[in-house]
Amino acid sequence: MEPNLHFWIRESQSFVQRFLHWLDILDPTNVLLSHEKIKAARELLRSEQTPKDHIEDQKIQKAWKQSLATVHPETGSVIPMLFRPAAFFPITGPLVxxxxxxxxxxxAALFPQFFIHAYNTEFSITNGNSIHAKYSLEQQLLGMTTIISTTFFGISPLLMMNRYTLKGPAVQNVVTKILPxxxxxxxxxxxxxxxxxxxxQNGIRVMDKNGNVxxxxxxxxxxxxxxxxLSRGLxxxxxxxxxxxxxYFLERTNIVHQNPKFLMVMKLNVTLLVMGLMVPVSFCLFPQTGQIQRTSLEPEIQSLTEETDLFYNRGL
Incomplete structure (x- = not known):
């Protein structure tokens, strides 16, 4: 069985434990891990036995962290650097x-809109479930369509405001502060x-607790x-x-009125702080390896196993 998949199946499904795991996985240094270090970590995990001392235990914990942060849990392939989970916050935080x-x-509005949706699309595809090779071109075309359509809908309120010359303060507040x-x-x-x-549309792999598809x-x-x-929207x-x-509250303090640049710096810090907390929260909102009852699946799959609960890779 793929080690990462086995890890998420055997680990406790409590929110707190998932959150703590994701804090380790989202360490920014994991973005720069080389293929050699990842390969060494994976070899250690595949030969994992009961640790003989505390040093070996630390090595195994580090290997798990590196493996979970860089290897796709379904395919076992190394995730490209820009689309590893640890890269999500450093890229999307400044864009937000x-x-x-x-x-x-x-x-000016088009730039962040386009790059947020472009990155979200490629991140979802890369960290989702694998598909048959014959659908790969279709998926990439669908991804491009998604980027274009979401970017257009994102800037559509501004387009409408300019098109119909809606320049009132109330309209501008709604379009620029509330609606986005x-x-x-x-x-x-x-x-x-x-x-x-x-x-x-085509289905994803479901497996028993031993990893058998x-x-x-x-x-x-x-x-x-x-x-x-749901987790991405939240x-x-x-x-x-x-x-x-x-x-809103920062803009009403005296220090901001005296130094407008301070407001910009504080807004950046607040945005990065909130995003830095919400990324692990959203990633651990649901288990990485989801669990579904056999009775909830298609009849043809129910007839293939007697297991009560089956597992699937949720993706990110």
Whole structure:
């Protein structure tokens, strides 16, 4: 069995333990791990026995951290550096900060919108469940369509405001401060649903507790994509909401009126702080290896096993 998959199956499914695991996995140094170090960590895990002393135990814990942070739990392949879980916050955090700034035009708004949705799409595809080779081109085309459509819908309120010359203070506050929060949350969830649509259309692997694949299930695929979409929407929606709330109170302090640059620095710090907390929370909101009852699956899969509960890779 793939070691990472076995780890998530055997580990306790409590939220607190998952959160602590993700704090280790999201260590930024994991982004730069070389293939040689990853290979060495994987070889250690495959030969893992009862540790003889505390030093060996520390080595195994470090190997687990490196493996979980860099290797896809379903395919066993090394994840590209930019799309490893530890790279998510360093890339999306500054983009969310730019997203929250007041735009002077459509072009300025287009940059953060495009890159947030482009990165979200590729991150979802890379960390989702694998697909048959014949669907790979279809998935990439679908990914490009997702990026274009979500970017357009993201800037559509600004387009409408400029098109119909809606320049009132109330309208500007709604379009620039209020509407972007639920809109980005919805589009982030929508992004996951569309870019990983092959999983609930064609099914994903479900397996028993020993890692033996039972079959492909559309029900499990729908559950995996739905859970990930919800966590992604909550991640961006909550991060933007809390950042806006803190910024609202910061703008009303005397020190900000005396030094406007201080407000920009504090907004950046607040955004990164909130995002830094919400990323592990959203990743551990649901188990990485999901559990589904056999009776909830398709009849043809139910007839192939007597196991009460089966497992699937949820993805990120």
């Amino acid at each position: 900060f730019l997203f929250l700034q007041k735009y002077k035009g459509i072009k 929060i639920p809109l980005l949350a919805f589009l982030s969830a929508f992004n996951v649903v569309v870019s990983r649509s092959h999983e609930y 039972v079959g492909l299930s559309q029900e499990a695929g729908a559950k995996a994509v739905g859970e990930t979409a 991640l961006f929606g909550t991060s933007m909401l809390l950042s806006n709330v803190f910024s």
